[in-house]
Amino acid sequence: MSRRLMSVTAHTSVDHADAVARGHGLEAESVAVVDATADRTDPDCVRLQVELDDPGELPDHMEELRLTPDQARALAADLIEHADRVEGGD
Numbered sequence: 083m084s085r086r087l088m089s090v091t092a093h094t095s096v097d098h099a100d101a102v103a104r105g106h107g108l109e110a111e112s113v114a115v116v117d118a119t120a121d122r123t124d125p126d127c128v129r130l131q132v133e134l135d136d137p138g139e140l141p142d143h144m145e146e147l148r149l150t151p152d153q154a155r156a157l158a159a160d161l162i163e164h165a166d167r168v169e170g171g172d
Contacts, residue, residue, distance in 0.1 A: 087144040088133045090115055101134050110138025118154070128154040 090097055094117045101114035112134040119129050127148040137143065149157065 085142055086115075086133065087142065088115055088117060088131055090117075095119075101132070103134055103137055103140060105140075108139055110134075110136070110140070112136045112138065130154075130157070 088094075094115060096116040099114045099116050101112050103110045103112065113136070114132055114134045117129075117131045119131070120127065127150065130147040130149060131144055132146075133144040134140075
């Protein structure tokens with residue numbers, strides 16, 4: 083991606099994840115950056131951001147979910163559960 087929309091720093095959650103963009107008649111594999119963050123002062127949500135390095139036919143863009151603390155914890159718990167399943171081969 084020539085013009086990154088996300089700031090990638092040493093604090094970025096995942097700076098290299100395999101990704102797939104899917105749509106009607108579209109499927110493009112790419113590498114993505116994933117970050118979970120919140121504003122430093124007066125945070126009002128947890129932001130989960132994803133940006134593909136090469137979105138294929140899509141214009142440069144970034145997805146951002148704005149999660150409540152409860153939603154972020156639920157997502158974290160699901161991620162841990164599935165990570166354990168993958169590691170365990172279940």
